[in-house]
Amino acid sequence: MKLRLLVSGAFVAPAAFLSAAVLPAAAFAETQDPLLDVIVVTAPRASAATPVAEAVAPTPIEGPDPTALLARVPGGARVGNGALSGQAQYRGLFGPRLNLRVDGQRFASGGPNLMDPPFHYAPTSLVAALEVDRGVSPVRAGPGLAGGMNAVFKRLDFTDGGVRTGYDLTAEARSGDDSGSVGGIAGAAGEAWRLNLLGAYDRGQDAEFPGGTIRASRYERGVYGLSAGARANGQELSLDLRRQHTGPTGNPPFPMDIRYFDGDFARLGWRGAFGDIEAEAAASYAGIDHGMDNFNLRPGPASPMDRRDALAKAVTRAAEGAVSFPLAGGRLRLGGDAEAVDRNVQILAPANPAFLVTSLPDVETARTGAYAEWTGALGPVMGELGLRADRHEADAGRAVLGPALAAGPVALAAAFNAADRAREDDTVDAVARFWTPPRDGLSWRLTLARKTRVPGYVERYSWLPGNTSGGLADGNIYVGDMGLDPEVAWIAEAGFDWTGDHAYLRPTAYVREVDGYIQGVPFDATPGVLDTLQERVAAMSGDPTPLRFANVDARLWGFDVAGGVKLAPRWRLDAVASYVRGERRDVSDNLYRIAPPSLTAALSYDADAWSVTVETRLVADQAKVSRTNGEHRTGGYGVVSLYGDWRVREGARLSAGVENLLDRRYSDHLAGYNRVAGSDAPLGARLPGTGRSLFLRLSMAR
Template identity: 55%
Template sequence: MSSIHLASVSALALSAFLTPAFAQNHDTALQDVITVTGIRTPTEVDAIEPNMEPDTGPDAAALAARLPGAALIGNGALSGQVQYRGLFGSRLNIRIDGQNFASGGPNLMDPPLHYAPAPLLAAIEVDRGISPVSDGPGLAGGVNAVLKRVDFASADEAFRLRYDLTAGGRSADASHSAGGIIGTSSDTWRMHILFSNEEGNDVDYPGGTIGGSEHQRTVYGAGLGWQSNGHEFGLDLRRQETGATGNPPFAMDIRYFNTDFARSFYAFPAGDMTLRLEAGYTAVDHAMNNFDLRPAPPAMQQRETYANSESRTLSLDAVWPQAAAEWRFGIDHQDDDHATRITNPNAAGFFLDSFPAVEMQRTGAFVEWRGEVSGWDAELGLRTDLHNANAGLARTGPMVPAMPGMLANAFNASDRDIDDQTLDLAARFWRQEGNVTWRITLARKTRVAGYVERFAWLPTPASGGLADGNTYVGDLNLNPEIAYIVEAGFDWSRDGAYFRPTAFVRHVDDYIQGVPFDATPGVIDTPVEMVSNMNGDPTPLRFANVDARLYGLDFDFGYAIDQNWRLEGVFSYVRGERRDIDDNLYRIAPTSLRMALTREAVNWSAGLETLAVAEQDDVSVTNSEASTEGYVIFGVSGDWQIREGATLLAGVSNLLDHRYERHLAGYNRNAGSDVAAGTRLPGEGRSLWLRLHFQR
């Protein structure tokens, strides 16, 4: 498990094997980090030994959701999204090992953390409140999933075998997983190979089984690095193959995702500055259908959709230290291509290019300064980006009814080449006074419309992962979202106790939200409504600019009762409202409190965790969102260090086998399930789990 010095005790949250801590080279006032390690710290040194991190399943988003302000949006075993202070999806700047890329599916079945399997995960870094402008654009905080690798050795170490391996299983879905890295390094060279495999069956809940909720995922790859005299080069290659995986909240399930990643960088000194040149490439090939993992509809209603995307990134930045301050400048470019075709596997003449040859380009430049302002540490940043989005010609097959063809012709006749420019400003201040660090954040952050929001000419359930059962169409004239952000809080720690509250307000102009297609919802008098009605939804939504506000409070806290017992907790509250009409934003996390009591000894620990979630009745009428009741669930976990570098971890989640509904889970659309179609998906039942971790 990981360890945290008492001076940084405020970074603790409610986990052990995966424990929030402050990363090296990052200010504790600005970032939370969930770290993964296998080294137990002796109790006699000035450190706090972590407890066991309870099992969260195969989705890395569930780990990030344990931090203050964060929550899990469950769209399937491998399709979960992180919500942070009410925002999710493309509004968060989510990266894998610092690499930005476009997901492959129009319904975000492969959100970025889909590509961070737990056996390969070293850390999850979460920017508190907002991302620095140097990390790229984004309306809210940033999340970076850091994968395991072999680091350079010290100067007096020779090449030797290094590894970090994990294997485990859990009963809720009869799943198993294994993987990790093996490599070697010197002070000049490092190299490793990696592998991960995960498989699971349908998930059990109290009262039955969630049909079509199984998962399959395999990852393999390699990396190497070289350094000498201030120069450093790195190259990482990775292949991920996701097999048949269920998505009960969606109209289809994953048949496959075949995804290739390549990333390289070169850092070198240039006078007083350090320059870093980085290039990345990602290619996603995706298929989904409505008949493999759920009861097959009649032949002419069967659908298989093929989607692909490519991302190319290039960046150059410079770090220039100056006395007690530091400047950072940079330029970056990202080019994303998307294409989606809907087919009927039983009829070659039935196809629709719902997203035809879409290209999204962004070129940005930033400047960032760190130093002292009137006794406060400060980070000030400015970023501007030029965006271009365009789409090709929509096509429909000869067996497609005439009405979708009319919509395609209207789309083809429109101006499908759109330019936007955005400006981001960020100012973060923090100051330590004794046991307290005060924090203030002021920012203007932006986001342009995604390709689904912009170019969806055909009314389908594709919505970027909203999973609300509605059909949507896009709007070519969407304005960029602009958020004005104010946050304030403090970090206090003393004598084994800590408390870290943050209050925040986000005032968002031109928030992109689904609204009724026209002024007469339910009256089917337009081609879009006619096609949507043919697809089962007589009241389609269209993406539009509205006004919104999000505000709330979150904190974590802890108290070392004595040298063996520790109490910790995380509280999160967020409220999301429309400012233009009397309605709430869709899929906002309910208030929650997580607490854990842990007993630690020299080579073992055990703990009891409680999660209390309030009812959520501040729901979106526009999105036909149902309210949910509150619930309380318990879990127990423990760990035993078998020997140095070998740890056994075990536990039981949902100890009392309580049936509950997670508000951020979607509504079931798989008829082959014990969960009624159209009702909210329940949380999993009692689950026994076991994990072995080996590290050298």
């Protein structure tokens, strides 16, 4: 099933996105494709007559990327690795385990430490909709161990006749980091064509918290592009082009900060209908160049010889196609897709031209997949049955070192170069999702699935012990393993959606048994004893107990529930609660970096032209931490926010609010550890959340 959170027109994200995130499918069944079970929340203001399940209001957007919104989805959380580096966690899984797309496009991030996760390239001011696959992604969306998410950009679409011009613009200021952003689209469209220009700019200073300033947390990003389309005779052609530049941006949880990300994105799509047969195809390109260092935004090492630059590059080329037609009382979709990614990472020392390390040398990965998916009625229930097979290939070039490197790294590079670095994997995914048509407002859901993920290039090819972790940002030193097997998850989940005249409820319980789950484990059986070359090289970098990526057996289980009630004609209460437990099945330990239990509740008053909401977010302590990864426990906390909005006139809306109203000092369990010296945030401690912060947002559309 798919959950779609829509932010359209001049309106901001729905209030307590928790309210938007939890609407039952039945509320909009008549306007959506029942095969997708899409839940849509439109932006028009709620009124006294609006059903509780359709009520909306503004929400604080904690930062310039959409992961803060996704954290309000049942089962969702945000991994706080920086203002522009936040990752979405869903039911305990994050990073490459999620099937993430930006405006329908999959691509590889440019940085080996995932300083630019996919939603780094989706500024909030450009996002029209956030689509979240509930539980697991359908096989048509590609491989992935868990659910998927797609950030859909704003656009002025085709008209039913005549020519229309329009715009959708947002400007915002926030006090917590002295930030500002502006962005949106402007375009024109007719019955057979459309053209949109888009642009966004975000800039913020170091964030403030109760107790001081988080040094090296500033950010800067700009993006511009166009979206065009043409249609005739039942066929449609689309073209999307974007250019993005991220300027100097701090990343306190990482050993380096962003100097730049330069990204180019292109996607050409086609779809057509030929009677009962529908077909579609697309080709896409993403090229990302990345530079980072450890001395510009943060205090550099005392010796210039210890200052480092790193350069990375990732190029993704992809193509996909599908055809669907009626079969056996339903509809069968047959499709295929392929992608090839080229990556390279090298480390330099500005003061020493003889220092050079290609830590991830010319890594090439390729995937070719095919799938079949049938959707239709199975007696009294609806069903979606999908099967997918993928062929994965990976290889790496030869590591190159400069003459300044010590004997240890030279020996490790020689061993890497002498090894057979080519790898091949075959994976099979299967998904069966069932739901009952709504009856008396009640619809039951059941999902059974087998999902897979192949090892990432960092997990497989990190031959040099270092801080490259694929986005974990935990201060540990990791070593890759070319012998890793794919992860295989067996998934079951069940729940129901119920909506009545004055209330709604959407609980889900789930379990994931993951064979071959990849995470860091002690490098050998004698941690701290420097009896291997890898451990001795790691000790030279300050960590005598490196971790290696390894296959373990894991289990993730839990439940999440969303609900709401209309207390009076203008008063309503909405809430989301999430609980996930991650544990090792092979040893007595917990999985690493799992969100603690949380509850978010919002009380709203909706007038005809304005609304006000008070929201509280309660997060429990997290004591079930990974001893293997040296994970620290965190205490619980509660944060109160107050916000509201005013419809100034048709097409114009002013929103304002105060986040962390009581200026509470807290640290979220999923936040990274501070690695910037001289900051008011303690070195090595979890980064604190932003203190009291006022925001003001103006949205205009026509």
